[in-house]
Amino acid sequence: MLSSSELFPVALISAELRGDLSEDVYRLKPGNSPDPSVELALTRLGLASAELTGGVVARGMPVVLIPGSFSNRRFWYSPKGIGLGAFLARAGFDVWIAEMRGHGLSPRNLDYRRNRVSDYVRYDLPAISAFVHEQNPQPAHWLGHSLGGIILAGALGGQHLDQAKVASVALFGSQISRTYWPLKIPPLEWGARLVLKRFAALSGPRLRRGPEDEPIGLALESLRWHGLFGRFGEREHDWWAGLGQVQVPVLAVAAEGDLQDPPWACQRLLEQFGAAQARYLCLGRKQGFSEDFGHVEMLVSKAAQHEVWPLVQRWLLAPGNDALCLTEGGSTVTASVSSGN
Template sequence: MQSSSNLFPVALISAERRGDLSEDVYRLKPGNSPDGSVELAVTRLGMADGGPVRGVPVVLLHGSFSNRRFWFSPKGLGLGAFLARAGFDVWIPEMRGHGLSQRNQAYRNNRVADYARYDLPAIAAFVREQSGQVPHWIGHSLGGITLAAALGGQYLGEPAVASVAFFGTQVSRTYWPLKIPPVEWSGRFILKRFAQLSGSRLKRGPEDEPIGLALESLRWYGLFGRFGEKDKDWWAGLAEVQVPVLAVSAAGDDQDPTWACRKLFDQLGSAHKQFVCLGPEQGFSERFGHVEMLVSKNARTEVWPLVARWLAEPLSPLLTQESKRALAV
């Protein structure tokens, strides 16, 4: 079969109509990482009867224990579907071993470092090739962490990024027991006995996560840990980021609290950045939770329009007095 890309082998594996939406799924095989078996599924959402002209591209990165269904359901619900109907060209990758992305040979060793160094640049190149435009990026939770790592490590830059939005994203929450070396060593010894963490058993989501992610996190949060790799300090690199940035926390999020999300926001060097906390203090109807900030009835009416407005004008203030009054109604 002829490749759908001039960059690397790409196959269109599914083309479906979902009501008023079109759902095209591509399988990318970039061949740019040490594990040559890596294949990535990327879904493109658009209007089924919208014609060949597409809007501004937006890449949505799901969090841990999740897949593309976080952003849109088979019934056409979700932020991804909302943005497609608003005229955006929506792209939804699934990380290695998630959703339609098959598990690679070295699945158990997958890390954020691999996603950031190899997978996101390949996705960015493919989206730019197909759309002819520089995409905006939105990451939730681990998707946001991966995006921060790619930016801080300078694997992604302005040629591939028009703006970035982080939802429920932080790397500064302290787990004090992990600062005690014997505790970290014991945790590492136990975790190495497993290949993955089960999302269903842990009641965290429909997908599993490779144990490599957990081991990587232990290193970040250990006594002398840092957000980065041996040869790359991602945290320091975030100070060099200059693209427009939106960071969003949820007032009721105990997993990624506002203070920690704010610390990541403050580290970013962009001169054009905005921070929003989804809670009554900033005019929202409730104290949103970690998932509810993007997947809930109130998110549909209060948060999704905010995202669309940000994508249309990332340099304009989101929460003006007028918008706060509108949210309060």
């Protein structure tokens, strides 16, 4: 089979019509990391009725969606064609859903248990960005939920994503500032590390965190970040400091009812960005929403479908807006988006 890319081997493993949507699934084999067995699944959503322009399907602005921990592409796009990814595709965007190595349709690589966010940041996201840009040479909007947002922040702070190819970034329920004080005590951190090293992965279903497992390498990396002298980044690269050099428009969305990634910590991550267009939005009753959204419900719920998804669409159409207007039931609700700097 011929490669779908001139960058590295890419196979189109599925091309289906899902109702009014087209679904193409690519498997990338970039060969840019120490583990040559890594393959990455990338799902492209579009309208089945997309018009041809000069024999080529007309594509809108590219949007890349990254799920959080213990999750996969179904967070953004259900088998019934429901989700923010499907909503944006129906709105005319060129939607790409990325699954990190060992997640969803991306097979487990040989060194799966040692996979870290650093690998996603340094190797996987640059490969995904390069392929998306090859297929649609416009600056892409990037959206990440929870760990997906942390991966995006790391890639930008570590300068692994070319800002010239990034139209905007939106982080949903993403933070790294919540402190776990026991991990600041070296003997306890060492003990936790010894216990975790006995496992290859953390089971999402068993822990009731989601459908996917997470490699133990991510947990060990998190221990280092939150240790006594830890920092957000690799040993040789301080991603936290590097965020100050990021100039693309950034939106941080927090949920008032999120106990896992509290609003104050999400706002703290946003404040570290150097972008002039850094905006913060909290989803709660006192901000004018119908409920205090939770960590998952902020994007996956009927309330999110009516109140949050249209706001995301408006952000993508005009990144940096100070106010996002939502028309609901004949009345207009304005969600105030505050500056993060």
